[in-house]
Amino acid sequence: MVNTEHLIICEHCDCVYEKVVLGKHQKTLCARCGGVLQRFNGLTIEQRLALTFTAAMLWLFANFYPVMSISLKGMKNSATLWDSVLALSQGPITFIAMVAAIAIIIAPAFQLVLLVWVLSFALGLRRAPGFNLCMRWLETLRPWSMLEVCLLGAMVAVFKLAGLLDVLPGIGLFALAVLSLMMIRIAGRDIRELWDIL
C-alpha cells in the first residue's frame, strides 16, 4: 500500500497535487480547472467546539421562540419554525412539509449533535466511537441544511405581511440570523481536517 496522504485530488477535474501548508487567508486553486483545492482553516478544535455549543443554544432559541408575531385589529398570533412546517403539512402537500422540516430543523440539529460528539472526543485527540459514520453523515447533511435560505425567507415574509398588518420580529428570528451564519463557519468542508489530525 502506497502512502497517499500527502496528495490532494481536484474534485472538479481529477488533477493530483501535493498538499501545501497555507498561511492566513490563503487558498490553493487547481491549475487546470480553477477549482479550490485547499482553504486556510483558522479554527482550532477548542474554538470550533465552543462555537458549536453556542450554535446549539441558538438552535434552541430559534426553535422554541416565535420567529415573528403579527397583530390584526387587536388579535395576535405568532409562529415558530415548527408551526410553519405544520402549516405546510395540511392537505395533499404533506411531502413538502417533510422537506422543509429536514431543511430548517432536522438537518441543522443533526449537524450540531454530530459536531458536538466528534469534536468532544477530538479535544482529547481521540476518534469518537462511530467517527467514520459521523463524518460521512456530516458530509451528506451539508447540502440539505438550508438555514440561510430560511433567514432570507423570514425577512421576505416580514415585508410580505407588513403591507397587510403589523409585524413584529421575534427572538427566534434573531437567533436564526446568528445561527445560520455560524453554521456556515462551523459545519463547512474544513471539518475534513479532522481526518488528518486524529
Next chain:
Amino acid sequence: MKRPPTASELNLCLCHSCGLACDMTDEPHQCPRCDAPLHRRKTNSLTRTWAYMLAALAFYIPANLLPVMNTVMLGNGADSTIMSGVLEFWEAGAWDIALIIFIASIAVPGIKFVALTLLLVTVQRNSDWARRERSKLYRFVELIGYWSMLDVLVVALVAALVKFQALGDIEPRPGILFFGLVVVFTMLAAMSFDPRLIWDQDTSDTISDAEPPAAPATDGAAPDPTGA
C-alpha cells in the same frame, strides 16, 4: 498547455466523503479511511442527471401555473401564483423584494436547467470547448442550488402566521408542493453530475509523469495567477 497528472493516470481515486487520495491497485470498493463507497466516476452520472433534470422540468410547469397560496382578507379570497406574488411586490413599489423572489424562484431554476443541459450536451459530444469555464459554470450551479427553497419557506411562515378565520387566513396550495419538488430534483441532478467528465477527453500534456507538483498557494484577495 501543460497540466498536472490526473488521478486515473496515477491509479488513484478521490474519496468524495473524506477527500483521501485512495490507491486503486487492489481495486478496493470502499475508502480505507472512512469506509465510504469509492467510484472513479459517479455511477451513471449522465443518465441520472438527465433523469432528475427532466423530472424537475416536468414539475416546473405546474409549479408556475398552479397557485402556491390562497389569501383571504376580510372575506375576499384570492389565489396567487409565484409570478403574481412577484408582480404584487413590483406594483407596490417594492422592486427589491420582487427582484429577490424573482431571482430565487424563477431565474435560479431556469438558469439551472439551461446550465445543466449545456453541460450534459457538451460532455456527451466530447467537446473541448471552454472546459475551464464549464467547470466554473458547474460550481455556480452547485452554489445557487438550494436558494430556490426561499418561496416554500416564505409560504410556510406566512401560512403559519395569518390564522384569523374570516378576518384573514392564508393557506398553502398544491403549487408549492411542485415547486419544492423542482428544487429537490434540480439539487439531485446537480449532485449526480460528475464535473470530471468535462476534462476526461483533455489531451494536453502532463507537466511530469512521476511526481505531482505542489499546489500553488494564492492570497484570498489576489487574483488567480494561473487564470490566464
